[in-house]
Amino acid sequence: MPDVATWELRAAFARSLSDMYGREVPAYTTLLDVAHEVNSDVMAADPAAAQRLGSIDRVTAERHGAIRLGTPQELSQVARVFGAIGMYPVGFYDLRDAGSSAIPVVSTAFRPVAADELARNPFRVFTSVLTPGDRRFFSADLQARLEEFLGRRRIFSPELLALSGRAEADGGLGSADAEQFLSLATATFELSPEPVDRAWYTELERVSAVAADIGGVASTHINHLTPRVLDIDALYERMSARGITMIEDIQGPPRWDGPDVLLRQTSFRALAEPRAFRTPDGEIVTDSLRVRFGEVEARGIALTRAGRARYDAAIVEARERAEASNEPDAVAGAPSGGMAGAAGGSRDSTGRRSVAAGGTGGRSAEAGGPVGAAGSAAAVRRQEILREIWARDFPRTEAELDAEGLAYFSYDASDARTPIVYEDFLPASAAGIFASNLTDRGAKDSTQEAATLDADWLAGALGRDLLDPFDLYAAQSEASRARPTEGPR
Ligand code: OOG
Numbered sequence: 001m002p003d004v005a006t007w008e009l010r011a012a013f014a015r016s017l018s019d020m021y022g023r024e025v026p027a028y029t030t031l032l033d034v035a036h037e038v039n040s041d042v043m044a045a046d047p048a049a050a051q052r053l054g055s056i057d058r059v060t061a062e063r064h065g066a067i068r069l070g071t072p073q074e075l076s077q078v079a080r081v082f083g084a085i086g087m088y089p090v091g092f093y094d095l096r097d098a099g100s101s102a103i104p105v106v107s108t109a110f111r112p113v114a115a116d117e118l119a120r121n122p123f124r125v126f127t128s129v130l131t132p133g134d135r136r137f138f139s140a141d142l143q144a145r146l147e148e149f150l151g152r153r154r155i156f157s158p159e160l161l162a163l164s165g166r167a168e169a170d171g172g173l174g175s176a177d178a179e180q181f182l183s184l185a186t187a188t189f190e191l192s193p194e195p196v197d198r199a200w201y202t203e204l205e206r207v208s209a210v211a212a213d214i215g216g217v218a219s220t221h222i223n224h225l226t227p228r229v230l231d232i233d234a235l236y237e238r239m240s241a242r243g244i245t246m247i248e249d250i251q252g253p254p255r256w257d258g259p260d261v262l263l264r265q266t267s268f269r270a271l272a273e274p275r276a277f278r279t280p281d282g283e284i285v286t287d288s289l290r291v292r293f294g295e296v297e298a299r300g301i302a303l304t305r306a307g308r309a310r311y312d313a314a315i316v317e318a319r320e321r322a323e324a325s326n327e328p329d330a331v332a333g334a335p336s337g338g339m340a341g342a343a344g345g346s347r348d349s350t351g352r353r354s355v356a357a358g359g360t361g362g363r364s365a366e367a368g369g370p371v372g373a374a375g376s377a378a379a380v381r382r383q384e385i386l387r388e389i390w391a392r393d394f395p396r397t398e399a400e401l402d403a404e405g406l407a408y409f410s411y412d413a414s415d416a417r418t419p420i421v422y423e424d425f426l427p428a429s430a431a432g433i434f435a436s437n438l439t440d441r442g443a444k445d446s447t448q449e450a451a452t453l454d455a456d457w458l459a460g461a462l463g464r465d466l467l468d469p470f471d472l473y474a475a476q477s478e479a480s481r482a483r484p485t486e487g488p489r
């Protein structure tokens with residue numbers, strides 16, 4: 001048995017990245033402090049309800065990160081590094097057409113898949129790869145220069161890849177190797193001090209800030225780390241009270257008095273950080289770039305395909321209604337169709353739990369209250385529209401969600417039902433997170449042909465199976481039902 005097992009290596013890596021990010025991005029530390037405060041308050045109020053979607057230990061350690069890579073080769077290499085810590089690619093996200101922004105990437109999420117591994121540490125990383133072959137974004141000339149640049153850089157050292165291979169084959173590492181793995185892997189995702197080539201970066205920025213972030217430099221970096229919070233509305237208000245400007249909306253489902261499903265997310269904008277640039281005449285100057293930001297999320301119950309179809313339709317309808325309403329800015333800031341929970345939650349600074357166990361949360365979704373710093377009037381309106389749709393379209397209890405086949409549950413020997421937590425991402429919300437950090441929407445020429453990049457292409461680039469999230473939830477649910485109902489409990 002290796003000294004450090006796969007899951008311990010994963011937990012240690014998540015901690016190590018979080019420590020690094022906290023040192024480098026102070027607002028992230030504030031976010032962690034506030035998330036801990038909110039989670040303690042929610043736990044104190046009702047420990048059983050607070051832990052309905054995961055133990056407090058899991059939730060406290062829980063993070064997701066996001067990275068952006070340039071080539072299929074880099075993607076296959078990062079798959080080896082994540083494979084070393086028990087994280088596998090799940091799901092295909094096409095951000096080129098999600099939401100109203102044009103983002104030249106396709107993505108997957110690396111995460112543990114087995115229920116016991118998720119319970120030990122559910123660290124996940126949203127991982128995107130640039131699409132230089134998509135003519136709507138890149139000319140043939142720019143594609144050639146970009147691929148040449150990306151082909152020359154080396155992000156993952158041979159030593160890190162060798163250690164990764166060994167860790168995956170042996171189910172862990174000896175302690176000295178584990179330490180070396182953690183230090184090399186963490187350093188790979190730090191922001192590099194290397195000067196940025198200004199002309200090249202600017203040329204790519206004209207296509208998209210994301211293209212420049214990925215292809216304008218010879219390294220990669222973690223661009224956000226996201227803690228999980230048990231009451232995202234309370235968190236939003238407390239961050240605002242501390243003077244940190246959040247984006248307008250909490251994306252995803254609304255705050256309401258039924259069961260929380262899928263994922264609600266919000267973020268603060270990337271802060272300007274000093275960066276060295278090389279000018280066209282070879283001079284090194286210091287300027288700033290906004291590339292690292294902070295995000296927070298609340299997780300709900302995983303939806304079945306039927307439930308997800310209902311969710312997607314609700315988001316589309318909400319977006320159309322916001323557009324049709326006479327407030328022009330009711331649609332701005334909601335590229336995902338995601339709506340804010342700001343108004344309903346703005347009075348609620350007591351950390352009251354927003355995950356309604358069994359749909360009996362008992363909070364008033366119609367609370368209203370002062371808007372304060374949390375969200376604009378337009379965001380409040382978007383939230384109201386969404387709540388109306390939810391009240392009409394979504395059942396108010398877990399039992400009904402289950403009976404209608406809309407969400408996944410596991411069952412114990414006495415058939416008591418436990419919700420299965422959503423472990424993945426939402427493409428529209430992800431597009432919104434990208435977009436909230438772009439100063440302009442980039443240039444996408446829709447008269448040009450899109451490159452065909454689908455889940456099969458991504459699996460080929462990864463050199464691994466790409467897992468389907470619905471299959472994973474369904475298997476978990478079925479496994480719980482298949483257990484013998486007789487015998488010792
Ligand atoms: C990834 C954005 C997606 C999320 O939580 O939806 C994401 C990125 O900005 O690279 O992290």
Ligand code: NI
Pocket residue numbers: 064065066126224226295433
């Ligand atoms: Ni994120």
